[in-house]
Amino acid sequence: MTSPSSSSSSSGATPARVDTLEHPALADARDAIADGIDREALVTVFGRCTVDYDGRASSHLESGDRHVMLKPDGASLVHTDEGQQPVNWQPPGCEHSVRYVESGAEAGDDDGPTDDPSTPRLVLESDRSTPDERLRVSFSRIFQVSAFAGSDETELALSGTEEDLRQRILEEPSLLESGFTPLATERSTPAGAVDVYGEDSAGRAVVVELKRRRVGPDAVSQLRRYVDALERDLHADADVRGVLVAPSVTDRADRLLVEHGLEFVSLEPTAD
Amino acid sequence: MTSPSSSSSSSGATPARVDTLEHPALADARDAIADGIDREALVTVFGRCTVDYDGRASSHLESGDRHVMLKPDGASLVHTDEGQQPVNWQPPGCEHSVRYVESGAEAGDDDGPTDDPSTPRLVLESDRSTPDERLRVSFSRIFQVSAFAGSDETELALSGTEEDLRQRILEEPSLLESGFTPLATERSTPAGAVDVYGEDSAGRAVVVELKRRRVGPDAVSQLRRYVDALERDLHADADVRGVLVAPSVTDRADRLLVEHGLEFVSLEPTAD
DNA sequence: CGTTCGATATCGCCT
DNA sequence: AGGCGATGTCGAACG
16 A cells, blocks of 8 residues: 555646555655655655644644645645645745654754654654744654645636725716816835825815725725825825725724725725 | 555544546546445545636636645645646535536536537536635546545644733733733724733833734834724723834834834834 | 623724 | 735624
């Protein structure tokens, strides 16, 4: 069951390739993983391991069975059987390495005890600098190693974003209010760029902050910062209106809006 | 190469089990995936597929080779060979389903064209309500299916969090400033809960907002909301101090602090 | 349930 | 490289 199996898809311009080992010896797993990293394949390892992270924060995970994915762009993901988020990870830009250690005590230079340091271990590391951080996965057993090489040229088409909401307003400004005229998007202020800047039927300046979903107090504060900054920037006794555009607001955000003299218009990113 | 292989770890209290098919026929893949879901295993599928999401937003991904993970808690993840984040996903709480469709045109009820609708397809769906959303992965080819059953009882131990920063301040209040006395954590105000509430050596109320890392304008606004709310809550002519505690602040955040009469103390979550 | 806020947030854009 | 804001953010704590 530890003999390597390599197989290619029989049709298609760029055949996908999969290499799998089941219950390999740790040394064989090391070779397969090193080969997968070298070939820039997507490598997965399922096995019993401890996990240590050190960098922006520090973490330790005792021994358990987990699924590890190493990507050719340097990303690393450790998944348990629960949760959308990996229990540990490393962002793209890391250098992956793998090594076989006869005595687990040497797996880490300065780590605490692992599940059984006296047994041999296979250690995966993903390191980067800026910020300096490291993920180390130390396996006592490996149940499966796979290396996937495929082809994926396509990009995700997503709709229902804040950008869609902006397009809706620009194409039909009356959705904001009758007589509204957009003058600029991403208009720069000392506090940052305003989503949509324009003027109302009376010629007053209007700052519009867009949110694709129901908003809380943070969005109100954000809008307030822009209105404040623009009032100073126009340095007249400018009466600048601030309008929050979102599907809905929470109670507390609504009170904040009133408190700060800001307005709200209910609008969804798409017309459905 | 399409014969099923099931294997168990030979030692350990809770042996891990791995079932793998390589280049299975779609109908065989369907049975293996359904069995894995049924057994509450962690199921992975690598193959050529299109991906469609509809719910909080909508997205479509043309045909390519991707890695799909179905977790027993209902989470679903679609990974390409790039990026830390899945290109598509579904949170825990979904219901997974798998079906074999002779003609791909029936894979979706109302979908646009896929890579080749005339060929048979294997369709994975993960659905949930509140919010109502659905992820559909439609495979034209499957290169590998695996089902992993393991054991993982341990929890992550993490340090360097905001909670650590709070403990540091509570154990040694002089780190904030000489004479500071913490009176409460998570003190409730109309604007939300204050991280640390206390008084200085002159008996003035102090609101402390903690951040584990370098902060921008949002944290300053958050602190300002708390100070405002507390000044009203104490409804005296209360002079409430607001102190932001973080490793550092950006320039713009620093100007905002001055503008709002707030203070800053540089402190890291851990003593290193 | 909804609200609120933290996170090793990640990601993309722009300076 | 750092700042800044969006995200189908996710997740947890709390009401």
